[in-house]
Amino acid sequence: MGSEDIWIIGSNMTKFGKHPEKDVVDLASEASVAALRDAEMTMSDIGVLGVGNLMNAGAGIGQQLQKQIGQTGVPVFNVSNACATGATALRVAIMAVKAGEADVGMAVGVEKLAGAGLLGQRGPKPQSETWEPSGRFGAIGSTEGRIGTNIMPGVFAQVGMEYGHKYGGTSFELFARISEKNHAHSTLNPLAAYQKRFTLDEIMNDVMIAYPNTRPMCSGNCDGAAAMIVVNDEKKKSMPAEVQKRAIKISASVLTSDPWEEGCQILPDVNTLTRNAATQAYEQAGIGPEDLDLVELHDCFATAELVHYDNLMLCEQGGAVDFFESGAPWRDGTKPVNVSGGLQSKGHPIAATGIANIHEIVMHLRGEAGDRQIEGAKVGLAHVIGLGSACGVHILEKAA
Template sequence: MTKFEKPESRDWQYWDMAKEAGGAALADAGITYDEVQQVVAGYCFQPSTAGQRAAYGLGLTGVPVYNVNNNCATGSTALMTARQFVGGGVSDCVLALGFEKMKRGALGGGSDGGDFATSPVARHYGVMAAAHGFEMTPPTAQIFGNAAREHMERYGTTEAQLAAVAAKNHRHSADNPNAQFQDVWTVEEILAAKTIHRPLTRLQCSPTSDGAAAALVVSERFLVRHGLHDRAVEIVAQAMTTDTEESFASGSCIDVVGRPMSRAAALQVYRASGLGIEDVDVVELHDCFSVNELLTYEALGMCREGESGKLVESGATTYGGRWVVNPSGGLISKGHPLGATGLAQAAELTWQLRGEAGARQVEGARVGLAHNIGLGGAAVVTLLRGA
């Protein structure tokens, strides 16, 4: 992956960042681009066929390039598509490439930030508006902020517990040179920051970011042919789910922002792999806002429903605890260039499972789990195992 950066802070284009990340993935595997048989490119804010423009910087070999867009789950969608090509025997080596060049400021209500009536997430925001009204605050912060209010009212979750998520992830990012931010903040400082939509403050919200990430997905016979077993991390199981009636039936923002589909994806992965959350050592999950980390603890089965605030407060999700969640700093501190996010999670877990994560290394990490969601909706859960 590239370093994730504040939009407009570096003079580069999306094809430059894609070349940097894709070239690094090829170099890591010790292969050249002419061995790549297909490319899956993920992005949300660039024009059609931007994947071709990005991939052409790596080589002009004529291989198929597929462009995917699944909101904030775009990177993991690219990874899953690549895995399906390899798992189905279509290809032996596929490059999953995600990138985003964004604008400063909060995201709008859809990929174009425009008219809510025609937005792909109009139904989701309609649920929110019916329960909470619609205010003049950034819409994504608003829907997740209202989910946080519901969680507080329903389960007694506190603002300090929400802030503890952000404090943990900012603290983790201090050891990640690829993170957009490396500042450490206390719970008190996070609570005192500017409110974006109550109870979420600025330091509990993921920023807009520029950046790219990439992963090579290869077959077993490719590994044998190239002698790459010592570099390989296995995708043990992977699942994508979308919204069901459960997402909308309750009229709750907790459900409409993705907890049901995250839970369903996790259950599919556990069943397919024969592993459970108790077997996982390190987790990279979609903390677009601090509350979503708490909701995801519950969806993944890390605690019972309503107990996620107590879980983060206990220290169970940081170094020395039961799991280390978001050692990269997560979206809140590492950054969130939409098309790259899911693939950056895969990169972080690969380094962790290889023992190559430096100062943020999770000791003895053998199994990792990635969770990436996009409103609209898509949830992708990936279970990874080291060699």
């Protein structure tokens, strides 16, 4: 690839959690300024800006961010792509740099979600005296509970249960043990929203949200931001030695959407597009799943993590349960998954997630992950999925 290589030279995420004293722009600014400092740059160096935010998608958060930290007139792309929004913002920056339209791009993802409650649930329609069909299905009332469920814990519960129907071996306890792993990992991550270790009993006996997902098995709505600066090869070579030494290579950057599947018309199919993204990413990077030292995948619910072991080909097709049972995805296992604590404990400020999971990989490849460092990590993969669907997969490599 040579001169086509794209590098991350600046990366940062805020602590995820409750930030009542900061607004969306404050959070975005905090991560952006820190990422710029990390790259030894200022806003004057940035040629293109990709900014992701889902809850205020029409508000021009990118321009608000510029007003807060530096306006230079460069193009801003405000993007929204469900839970893959952050990865999409990064894709925009990478594409612009790859296309030669800019030497330096910055991507930012930010969300304020603390206290947002269950996502996917619509409020009751105004009461009418008579039945009034409305919407695409001519429904005369809310379909929630009448025709299955739209709430995220329920949708993703069905994703995991479907895997169990297809391949067997799943159980409430198995899914709870996946959550037990991620919460255990989170105790080493000071940026996680929750750093509490739960016993299996505590997880299984907590409030049931949507069987088999209890409360600790669901990702937490919280506030947070993440930012990243990418450059082309030539720009990287012009940077100070210290910056170059810490540069991380983006060996693959892929974004996919759903190809047609019969089933995805009624239950979102998070599998096919993830498998497609992973296949493309491994091909782009010339790296196989066996080469990965760590993986951050989209465990928005414990039931989702299981299917992505398979989709990302960390195991044989149908072998996700055995993969988990082998202990592989624990931080001391052969294929550590979600050593950050994952979305279940790190938290899931939607648009920040797709950059934050890449940031986690960057920290390990730089050897800067502190207590949770995976020793000698050289290659990592970050995966994110937004329902609808959009899937981002990035493979990163430590510079040789």
